[in-house]
Amino acid sequence: MNLSLNKRGEGPEGLDKLLNNVLNYSVNSWSPNFCDKLYSSTTPIGVMSELILGALNGLSHVYSVSPCLIQMELAAGRELTNLLGYSGPNRGGVTFPGGSQSNFMAMSLARNLKFPEIKMNGYNGEKLAVFTPQHGHYSIDKTAISMGIGLNRVYKVPCNIDGSMNTEKLESMIQSSIEAGETPFFVNSSAGSTVLGAYDDFGTISNICKRYDLWYHIDGSWGGSLMFSKTHNHLLENANLSDSFTINPHKLLGVPVQCSYLLLQDRFLLNQAHSLNADYLFHNTTSSSKASLDDDNWLYSNMDLADGTVGCGRRPDGFKMFLTWKYMGTEGFTKRVDHALASAQYFQHKINEHPNFKLLVPSTSLNVCFYYLPKGNQGTINETILSTNHNIPEIPQQYSVITKTIADRMKSEGRIMIDYSPLKVFNEETNDYENLPHFFRMVFGHPGTSENTINNMIDEINRIGSQL
């Protein structure tokens, strides 16, 4: 591919050749065989929404330049909080460029509200502490680095065998942190962890957060969309007790990459935490906007969105969610989500009964993690690996090589992409973390996945595996 950029433009002919190459050499995320990452195909409506955004060239930082787009972003955000079960009058959501940024904003918000003197004067010897599940997303670590909290004060709470955060350990780690003179202020938990797809016990964690006066954030970047599910929305029980919640409609809901919402019990806190009253830009933000609380227009006040964020220019990602929602209806999303969940269940069922595969742990949602068993080991382990009463078996390192080899070969043949992963698990017996050898992480989000798709994938892994 010719990547040179020259003085003379190449015009339509050059572009034609280039675009053919782009299409030929790009990964086709529209295929049900793309199960590598936590997003999949978008929809025709999604593509159309990008086209319209491109044509409008809209920017949603201030209301005066994007009135429609901002109202739609807020309307969809409000509706998401309704689904989640937030109930305060100021509930609402705004978009950020990706789940990491939404998580970032939640932590920044929490700190600035609780420690306004840090906002003004910087740290003054405080040792803030943050708690997140061992299996949680790395954006919490990166945020803590950026915010000057330090990686070593991001406490990784061990997870139970099913991947959920161990709430007893959470509480004891909070206590230890306080005893060590630190100031805990933020707890993150997962609604659909990256590798295992686990959901935490939101009710218990919320109680702990209340007890110690901590901001409670849930990272539902991946699995938050189960709020649309008919069959599995119980996994989000008590998630409405959190202060903030990240959901990425660009993952499970088929909204184009990217679209991430930070949902808040009170979205006006964003302004309180981050506003600088930059009057060269924000001409409309007035504190009096709070006066109209009982007014229907309340939902749409404070619409200079960038005033409450760290960024300035904003791509109006909420428009894509709004348009897709309007077109498909809530039930369209429900269908998509429940189909993905049913696909995961079917896949798990097939893997479980196949002698050449071994589940890492029974899946309750969209992620199915498993090993392909090397020759001679087929059928030798009868249970899922992590189901045996906290007794973690020794898994030969050879399994890592087998996993990677099969995944890489499928990828290079260009037909199927499945990701693999290692995992740190906490061994109660040794009271320490163990690194499991790499296993396959299969995720389901594509609306076109059929039983046939799944059977073919299993055959394909088996075919390549048997040649090793």
Added chain:
Amino acid sequence: MNLSLNKRGEGPEGLDKLLNNVLNYSVNSWSPNFCDKLYSSTTPIGVMSELILGALNGLSHVYSVSPCLIQMELAAGRELTNLLGYSGPNRGGVTFPGGSQSNFMAMSLARNLKFPEIKMNGYNGEKLAVFTPQHGHYSIDKTAISMGIGLNRVYKVPCNIDGSMNTEKLESMIQSSIEAGETPFFVNSSAGSTVLGAYDDFGTISNICKRYDLWYHIDGSWGGSLMFSKTHNHLLENANLSDSFTINPHKLLGVPVQCSYLLLQDRFLLNQAHSLNADYLFHNTTSSSKASLDDDNWLYSNMDLADGTVGCGRRPDGFKMFLTWKYMGTEGFTKRVDHALASAQYFQHKINEHPNFKLLVPSTSLNVCFYYLPKGNQGTINETILSTNHNIPEIPQQYSVITKTIADRMKSEGRIMIDYSPLKVFNEETNDYENLPHFFRMVFGHPGTSENTINNMIDEINRIGSQL
């Protein structure tokens, strides 16, 4: 407009009505009369690039899912550093979702490299300090808040009458900060400030930064694109002495919103500063990639881009820049930029000779700031307001009202959008800041602006003004 989101989707009919409303009630940034913000029309190529991104639904966090898109992002980033004049073997640029994020990454990078112990353990009583021009963008303040530096240790360096940072004051403020026991580590300066469009004295600032061992960042979000100019690229003289440089091709170059590049003397520093080696995601990042320094492929090593950022999922905004560049060539951008500069000069000339208008300060680039003079004051001031030897005249507050009234009326009539702004200027006589009443800030970036467009705008302001 019906913003309800219901159980049943509204399908094509509902969408048709909705999209008509969106188009009717949205601001038309394709019009040369849209001069309100620092972006304007995109191009047909721009729209097409969004369509293709939407169709690919690409995500550029790891190479394995977006090989083409990442190579194109890096190719355009490298070429931008060449234009700027960076010369190190590792020079390059990557995109972030907006200029604020690019500026954020520069400061985060600088701190993490200089204070790796803060990355790990958080602040331990250090009082870091940051310096930025009084007229600089607010993203520096917001970043300093997030990073726990504190707003009060963002030192706002007074600007000269032309809007450039006063370098003597910069140095004395750095010295004062050190004497007060603080640790300066970061200087930001402007290549095209938001309100006046001013360019700082990059050579002198670079020397100061070297003297005190400070990271030198230039925020060229708005005016960095003058690197493409034939007539005005001297304004960027010595900008290549900086460590990092933000440029937003979505502003002056007509690449769709948003596309922001952070250019770096050494782009691999991103990984050094931010990598967590999250091995569940990044399977390819190896330190050995540095081994191929003399290889052409070097440009394209370390391509799991999210490893070096704070975010994870990334929209492949660089593709839009690459595609536009490939189509139009460097000379296409040059033509666009130089046309905008010529428009600004023509506008300034017309304003300057018109008795009803008064320039705030002579413009050297794309921003022309001026007052409309109220009845009875026409022709009474003979010079530009801020040209008189640091002697800032008293400007009646009434001018603010006139500015806002005219701008709001033009906006509500729906034909012309021009922004207005206040400005803090430093008065040498009183040794303090003064707030100037709001004035018009006219910016030029549209390729279709003609002398006729400009004459009509001036007539329109004059027409409305004369009715007040």
